[in-house]
Structures are given as structure tokens and as C-alpha cells.
Ligand SMILES: Nc1nc2c(ncn2[C@@H]2O[C@H](COP(=O)(O)OP(=O)(O)OP(=O)(O)O)[C@@H](O)[C@H]2O)c(=O)[nH]1
């Protein structure tokens with residue numbers, strides 16, 4: 193039977209549309225247009241691997257769409273899966289590292305997040321949740337002292353308290369900005385998203401249906417608007433435990449850690465790696481003689497060795 197394919201012909205001649213990627217599950221994406229309408233799109237070929245936060249050009253194809261181009265990015269963030277480092281968000285304004293009194297914070301995860309943000313040219317913000325859980329909260333707050341000392345913003349939170357002043361302070365810093373949220377399981381990430389992004393839960397279900405990932409699957413990265421005017425947003429990526437840093441040259445690491453960077457330039461050897469060389473200005477700054485926290489230096493050494501053991505740009 194000879195049939196015309198009017199839809200296809202129309203599509204081929206239709207101008208490309210532009211939109212924002214608001215959810216991604218592998219190569220299945222949801223793209224939102226300027227009016228807020230969302231279309232399920234698929235990547236065409238390997239060349240256009242769009243991620244949440246990307247602006248894309250796409251072509252209608254039946255009820256769905258096909259991504260034709262990813263517009264230039266301001267920045268990208270990478271996550272570390274078992275072996276691979278993978279870009280999973282683009283064009284963000286800041287990273288929020290959510291920690292809690294319990295489960296105990298991973299200082300390594302925090303340090304990696306701050307390094308990744310700095311490397312990407314993105315601001316970072318730290319919040320410590322579960323202020324009501326004592327004395328664990330106060331102990332964790334104390335452990336964050338080196339981070340406050342190096343100029344990081346650290347906010348206290350009590351997300352189960354309906355009148356938590358910390359939440360208002362945090363909301364003020366999220367307003368009008370695109371924030372990628374990272375936090376270990378159990379710190380209160382879903383509680384935070386639900387308190388700040390109206391209808392987040394309902395959105396998650398709609399997205400799962402649209403992407404065909406099943407009603408209860410939330411393993412896709414999702415963009416949640418914070419306000420009806422669509423100025424600010426949170427990006428949540430379930431199962432995201434660590435930023436990927438394997439693209440970094442270990443020799444750049446110290447410059448990305450402000451408390452170590454403060455002592456660069458004074459080492460005896462120009463190519464000092466600040467691990468065991470004599471005349472190292474970074475190690476000379478270690479407590480108790482100087483201001484540098486031995487824990488932070490140890491984190492640096494561990495990460496340096498991890499990166500040095502990887503093939504460059506892997
Ligand atoms: N005591 C206390 N519990 C809290 C607070 N905020 C959240 N919780 C509880 O901590 C638990 C984990 O919170 P979730 O929001 O589910 O944490 P999550 O980070 O999304 O965890 P996953 O869903 O496993 O990724 C829940 O039982 C919350 O009710 C808080 O300020 N104080």
C-alpha cells in the first residue's frame with residue numbers, strides 16, 4: 193500500500209524548536225519549551241548527549257522529539273560511577289552539598305564536591321541538616337570549622353521543623369538560581385526538595401511515566417522549578433554519591449583547595465606535590481604550627497594519589 197507520511201514530511205520541514213532539558217534517563221529526555229510545555233525527546237546518535245540543564249534544538253517526530261543540537265554550555269558537572277566519570281548536568285549556578293548530623297557526613301564527599309564545583313567555575317553552598325539530633329549535630333558542625341575558615345558558606349537546617357529559620361536562609365540563597373543538590377542517602381534531600389519545590393512529588397511521577405521508567409523509579413536526574421515564574425530551580429539526581437574528578441590533573445588539585453592554595457608559591461621545588469618533599473610550604477602550614485587542618489591535607493594526599501593512578505583525562 194502506498195501511503196503518504198504527512199507527519200514526517202511536516203516534521204522534516206518544520207523549524208527546529210528550542211528548549212531546556214528538565215529530566216534525563218539515559219538517552220530519554222524531557223524538554224521544556226518557553227511556555228512550559230514538555231516533550232519527550234530522544235538523542236540522535238552519540239554526538240548529542242544532552243544532560244539536564246542543557247539548552248537544545250529539537251525536531252518534532254510524531255508525539256516525541258529528536259534532539260538535533262546541544263547549545264554551548266556555560267559549565268558541566270560530572271558524576272563518578274563505578275568506573276566511569278560522566279557529565280550529568282550543565283549550566284548550573286551553584287552546588288548545594290547537603291549534610292546531616294546522621295548519617296555521619298563523609299568529609300571526602302564534601303571535599304570532592306567543593307573541588308568539582310570550583311573546577312567547574314560554579315559556586316558552592318553547604319548545609320548541615322538535623323539540628324535537632326544532638327550531640328551529633330554539634331560535633332558535625334565543629335568538624336566543618338575548616339570549611340568555614342576557608343570561606344565556604346555553611347548553613348544549619350532542621351528540615352522537619354515547620355518554622356525552621358535555616359530553611360528561609362537557604363531559600364534566599366536559592367532564589368532565582370539553578371542549584372544542583374547533592375547529598376548521601378538519608379540526609380534529607382527528598383524532604384528538602386519537597387519543602388522547596390511545590391509539587392515535586394507529583395512531578396516525579398509524571399516524569400517517570402513520560403520517560404517510561406516506571407512509577408517508582410526515580411533514578412533519573414530531574415529539574416524542579418522553585419517558583420511559578422520559573423526563575424529558580426533545584427536539580428536532583430538520585431543515587432548520586434560523588435562528583436567525578438578523574439578529568440583533573442593531580443597537579444591542579446592544591447589550587448582548587450583554598451586552604452592549601454593559600455600556601456602555594458613558597459615551596460622549595462617548583463613542581464612540589466606537597467606530599468613528602470623537603471621545604472614544602474603547604475606542609476609547613478600544618479597545625480599545630482600553622483592553620484592547615486591535617487585532615488584536609490590527608491584528603492588532598494589521598495585524592496592526589498587517586499588521580500595520579502588514573503590515566504589522565506580518563
Ligand atoms: N530528626 C530529623 N530527621 C529529619 C530531618 N530532616 C529529615 N529527616 C528525616 O530523615 C530521613 C531521611 O530523609 P529523606 O528526605 O528521605 O532523605 P534523602 O536524603 O532523600 O534519602 P534517600 O531518599 O535515601 O535518598 C526521613 O525519615 C526524614 O523524615 C531533620 O531535620 N531532623
Ligand SMILES: [Zn+2]
Nearest residue numbers: 459464466472
Ligand atoms: Zn609543597
